[in-house]
Amino acid sequence: MPDSDYRVAQVRSAFAAALTGDGPAGAWVPPSPEALAPLFPAYEIEALLGRGGMGAVYRARQKSLDRLVAIKLLPFELGVHEDFAERFRREATALARLSHPHIVAVHDFGQADDGHYFMVMEYVAGSDLAARLHAGPVPPDEALAVVRQVCEALEFAHGQGVVHRDIKPGNILLDTQGRVKVTDFGIAQLAGDEPRTALTVTGALLGTPEYVAPEQMRPAAAVDHRADIFSVGVMLYELLTGQLPRGVFRPLAQLVPAARALDRVVTRALQSEPGRRYAGMREMSAELAVCDRRRRPRLPWLAAVLIAAALGGVAVFVWRAPAPPRPALPPAPEPFVNSLGLRLVPAGTPGVFFAAQQTRVQDFEAFAKTAQVWPGDSIYVNYDGTPEGWQTAPLSWGDPGFPQTAMHPVVGVSQLDATAFCEWLTEHERKSRRIGAADFYRLPTDAEWSIAAGLAIDVHDPAGIFIWRGPFPPPPEAGNFAGEELREDERFARYPVIAGRRDAHRFTAPVGAYPPNAHGLHDLGANVSEWLHSDDPGRAQMRGANWWDSAASSLDAGKRRTHPRSMRAFTSGFRIVLVRPSAP
Amino acid sequence: MSSGQRFQPTRWSLVSRATQADAPAARAALDELCRLYWQPLHAFACRAGFSPADADDATQSFLAEFLRRERFGIADPQRGKLRTFLCTAFSNHLRDLNRRVATSARGGAVPHVSLDAEQHDRNSPLDPADPQDPAREFDRAWALATMNAAVARLESALAERGKAGTLAPYRSFLGIDAGGSEDYAATARTLGVSEGAVRVNVCRLRKDFRAALFAVIADTLDDPTEEAIRAEVRALIEALGA
Numbered sequence: 001m002p003d004s005d006y007r008v009a010q011v012r013s014a015f016a017a018a019l020t021g022d023g024p025a026g027a028w029v030p031p032s033p034e035a036l037a038p039l040f041p042a043y044e045i046e047a048l049l050g051r052g053g054m055g056a057v058y059r060a061r062q063k064s065l066d067r068l069v070a071i072k073l074l075p076f077e078l079g080v081h082e083d084f085a086e087r088f089r090r091e092a093t094a095l096a097r098l099s100h101p102h103i104v105a106v107h108d109f110g111q112a113d114d115g116h117y118f119m120v121m122e123y124v125a126g127s128d129l130a131a132r133l134h135a136g137p138v139p140p141d142e143a144l145a146v147v148r149q150v151c152e153a154l155e156f157a158h159g160q161g162v163v164h165r166d167i168k169p170g171n172i173l174l175d176t177q178g179r180v181k182v183t184d185f186g187i188a189q190l191a192g193d194e195p196r197t198a199l200t201v202t203g204a205l206l207g208t209p210e211y212v213a214p215e216q217m218r219p220a221a222a223v224d225h226r227a228d229i230f231s232v233g234v235m236l237y238e239l240l241t242g243q244l245p246r247g248v249f250r251p252l253a254q255l256v257p258a259a260r261a262l263d264r265v266v267t268r269a270l271q272s273e274p275g276r277r278y279a280g281m282r283e284m285s286a287e288l289a290v291c292d293r294r295r296r297p298r299l300p301w302l303a304a305v306l307i308a309a310a311l312g313g314v315a316v317f318v319w320r321a322p323a324p325p326r327p328a329l330p331p332a333p334e335p336f337v338n339s340l341g342l343r344l345v346p347a348g349t350p351g352v353f354f355a356a357q358q359t360r361v362q363d364f365e366a367f368a369k370t371a372q373v374w375p376g377d378s379i380y381v382n383y384d385g386t387p388e389g390w391q392t393a394p395l396s397w398g399d400p401g402f403p404q405t406a407m408h409p410v411v412g413v414s415q416l417d418a419t420a421f422c423e424w425l426t427e428h429e430r431k432s433r434r435i436g437a438a439d440f441y442r443l444p445t446d447a448e449w450s451i452a453a454g455l456a457i458d459v460h461d462p463a464g465i466f467i468w469r470g471p472f473p474p475p476p477e478a479g480n481f482a483g484e485e486l487r488e489d490e491r492f493a494r495y496p497v498i499a500g501r502r503d504a505h506r507f508t509a510p511v512g513a514y515p516p517n518a519h520g521l522h523d524l525g526a527n528v529s530e531w532l533h534s535d536d537p538g539r540a541q542m543r544g545a546n547w548w549d550s551a552a553s554s555l556d557a558g559k560r561r562t563h564p565r566s567m568r569a570f571t572s573g574f575r576i577v578l579v580r581p582s583a584p
Numbered sequence: 585m586s587s588g589q590r591f592q593p594t595r596w597s598l599v600s601r602a603t604q605a606d607a608p609a610a611r612a613a614l615d616e617l618c619r620l621y622w623q624p625l626h627a628f629a630c631r632a633g634f635s636p637a638d639a640d641d642a643t644q645s646f647l648a649e650f651l652r653r654e655r656f657g658i659a660d661p662q663r664g665k666l667r668t669f670l671c672t673a674f675s676n677h678l679r680d681l682n683r684r685v686a687t688s689a690r691g692g693a694v695p696h697v698s699l700d701a702e703q704h705d706r707n708s709p710l711d712p713a714d715p716q717d718p719a720r721e722f723d724r725a726w727a728l729a730t731m732n733a734a735v736a737r738l739e740s741a742l743a744e745r746g747k748a749g750t751l752a753p754y755r756s757f758l759g760i761d762a763g764g765s766e767d768y769a770a771t772a773r774t775l776g777v778s779e780g781a782v783r784v785n786v787c788r789l790r791k792d793f794r795a796a797l798f799a800v801i802a803d804t805l806d807d808p809t810e811e812a813i814r815a816e817v818r819a820l821i822e823a824l825g826a
Binding site for chain 2: 566568
C-alpha cells in the first residue's frame with residue numbers, strides 16, 4: 001500500500017490517540033437516574049440501587065405494566081471489552097432460559113443508544129445472603145431452608161444445561177418473605193459451550209476464589225454442574241459457622257453441635273475430586289431434606305409420617321434416577337471438502353474442522369500462483385542431526401533439496417506463510433461462497449491439536465507418551481519418521497536414525513500414506529511438523545514429529561518446538577482448520 | 585504455549601542479542617523486519633539524491649549485504665532501536681556507494697550524489713515537502729511504514745477472530761483513511777445498527793489498533809518496556825510533525 005494513502009496529519013493523530021486512549025476502566029461513573037431516563041422511555045427510573053465492579057443496578061417502573069423492575073447497566077468501558085460484553089450477553093441468555101420461582105427472571109436485554117449494555121430484570125425487594133451473614137452465623141433451620149431453595153433453583157438450571165459457576169452469598173437474593181432468588185449468571189456455562197475454567201484468556205479469575213471449586217482454578221480442566229455443588233457446600237458451611245472452610249477446616253459438629261447432621265452433607269459437597277461429590281443437585285437436596293426432617297422430631301405424628309413418606313419417596317426416586325440430564329449431543333457434522341479438494345472433518349473441538357491431510361505442495365502452489373508470496377531465498381536444512389547442524393541452503397518450498405511430488409506435504413514454509421495461506425483460502429472460498437461469511441481458515445491452536453491427537457488439552461512437554469500409544473520405537477504403521485532408509489542418501493550417511501526401523505519414505509511421504517487416527521486425520525504427529533496458530537507477534541509453536549526425527553524425545557506426543565514465525569525449515573509444514581462458528 | 589518462558593524476545597532483540605547458536609532464528613527475524621521497513625530506506629536514498637531506480641538498487645544491495653553478513657557472533661544489546669541502527673548503517677552504506685561511484689566513474693556520466701544534497705527528487709512517492717534531511721525523511725517514512733504495519737496487523741488480528749470485514753466502515757474514525765467523517769449517527773444509519781453499537785465498536789477498534797501499533801513497535805526495540813514503546817510512539821509523532 002503506498003504511503004500516500006495515509007495523510008501524515010491523520011497518522012499523527014492516530015498515534016497520539018493510541019498514547020492517550022488507554023485510561024483505566026475504573027473511572028466509570030454510573031449515569032444518574034435523570035440522565036438515564038431519555039434512554040429508557042418505557043420506564044421511570046426511580047433510583048440507583050448500587051454499583052459494583054461489573055455494573056450498576058437501578059430500580060425502575062415499567063410504565064406499560066406498572067411493575068417494578070431492576071435495570072442492570074454494564075459500564076461502558078467494560079462493554080467495549082468483548083469478554084465482558086460476552087459475559088453480560090451470556091447472563092441474559094442463561095436467565096432467559098430459566099423460568100423458576102427461585103431464579104431472578106430477565107425481561108429484556110440490549111444496548112442503549114449511548115452504547116451501554118443493559119438488562120431489565122425482575123425486581124426483588126429485600127437484601128442478599130451476604131448482608132444476612134454480616135449479622136453473624138445463621139441458625140441451622142434458616143440455613144437449611146435457604147440452601148434447599150438454592151439447590152432447587154440450581155437443580156432446575158442444571159436440568160436446562162446451565163451451570164452457574166459463581167454461587168456465593170452475594171448472589172443469593174432474599175425477598176422480604178425470606179424467599180430465595182438466585183442471580184448473577186454472568187459467568188454461567190451454557191449447554192453447548194466448550195467447558196471453560198475459572199481463568200479467562202486474559203488470566204482474570206472468573207468466579208469468586210473463596211467459593212469456586214478446585215477444578216475451576218485449574219487451567220483446561222473440565223468444569224460441570226458439580227462445581228456448583230462445591231460452592232453450595234462452601235456457602236452452607238459459612239452460613240452455619242460464619243467461617244469459610246479453608247485448608248483443613250474444623251468439622252461442623254465441633255463448631256455448631258446443633259448442625260451435626262449436616263456435617264456429612266458439607267463434607268461430601270466439599271470433596272476436591274468432583275467424582276466424590278454428590279452426582280447431582282437432586283441427590284444433595286434429598287439428603288438435605290432428610291436432615292431437615294431429622295431436625296423436626298416434635299412435629300405432630302401424622303404430619304411427620306406424611307412428610308417422611310413424601311421425602312422418603314423423593315429419596316427413593318433419587319437413588320433410582322439416572323444422572324441429571326445432560327445436554328444432548330449434537331448430531332455429528334458432515335465432513336466438508338474444500339476448493340482444494342481437502343477433506344475437513346470434526347476432530348473433537350466444536351465448530352473447528354481439521355484438514356484430514358497436511359497441506360500439499362499442490363495446495364501451496366495454487367496459493368503462491370495467485371497471492372503475493374515473499375519467496376525467500378533460503379530454508380534451513382540439517383544433515384547431521386546435531387543442534388549445530390542447522391544451516392541455510394539456497395532452497396525453497398518448491399525444491400527443499402529432496403524429491404517431492406504435488407501430493408507431498410509442503411515444507412520450507414514459515415508460520416507467516418501458512419497464516420497467509422489460510423487468509424488467502426478464506427477470502428477465495430468466501431468469494432465463491434463455498435464457506436459462509438463468518439467461516440474462516442486458520443492454523444490449529446495447541447489445545448485443538450492435542451484434542452485432535454486424542455491427548456489431554458494440557459499435555460505437557462515431554463508427556464512420556466507417543467502418538468501410537470505404545471512404547472518407543474514406533475510400530476511400522478505409526479507414521480513417517482527417520483528410519484534406516486534415510487541413510488541411503490549420502491548426505492545423511494551418518495545420521496542417527498531409529499535403529500531397526502525402515503519405512504518406504506526416505507524423506508517426506510505423500511500425504512495419507514499412513515492409516516488415519518480415530519478422527520480420520522492422516523499423518524498427525526508424523527511426516528512434517530505442523531505450525532500452530534500464534535498470538536505472539538514473533539514466535540509460534542509446532543506440534544508433531546516429522547520425517548527427519550528419530551529421538552524418542554522428538555517423537556514425544558507433548559513435544560513443542562518454538563521458533564520465529566518467519567522461520568522456514570525442510571522439516572516443517574502445516575495443516576489447516578476451518579472454523580465454522582455456526583456449526584454444531 | 586510453552587510455560588516458564590518469561591522473556592518474550594522481539595524480532596529485533598533476536599537479532600541484536602543473537603549469538604552464533606541462534607543465528608537461524610535471528611536471521612529469519614531480520615529478514616522479516618527488512619521486509620517491513622524497506623520503504624523508509626528507499627525514502628532515505630531518494631532524499632539523499634538517488635533517483636528512484638538507483639535508490640531501489642541501493643536499498644536492495646544494502647539489505648542483501650546486511651542480511652547475508654550473518655555476524656551474529658557479536659551480540660550487542662547496545663544496538664537499541666532498529667530504527668536508529670538501520671538509519672546509521674544505511675547512511676554508511678550510501679557513503680560507501682558514493683565513494684565507489686566517485687572513484688570508478690569520476691567525471692563520467694554517473695551522477696555524484698551527496699547525503700547532504702540540497703536537491704531532492706520531486707518524483708519520489710513520498711510527500712515532496714520539507715524536510716530535506718535524509719535522516720528526517722527516513723524517520724518520517726518509518727512512521728508511515730509503522731502505520732501500514734499496524735493496520736495490516738490489526739486487519740489480520742481481526743481476520744483471525746473471524747471479523748475480517750469489521751474495520752472497513754470505521755477506518756476514518758481511526759485515522760486510517762483520509763476523508764470520511766466521524767459521524768456516528770451517519771455510520772449507524774449506513775450499517776443499520778444503533779449509534780451505541782457504533783460507539784462501542786469504534787472504542788473497541790481503537791483499543792485493538794493500539795495493541796497492534798504497540799506490538800509492531802515492540803518488534804523494533806531491544807527491550808520493549810511499556811515506557812520504551814511509548815517513547816518510540818512519541819518519537820514517531822515528532823518525526824511526522826517535522
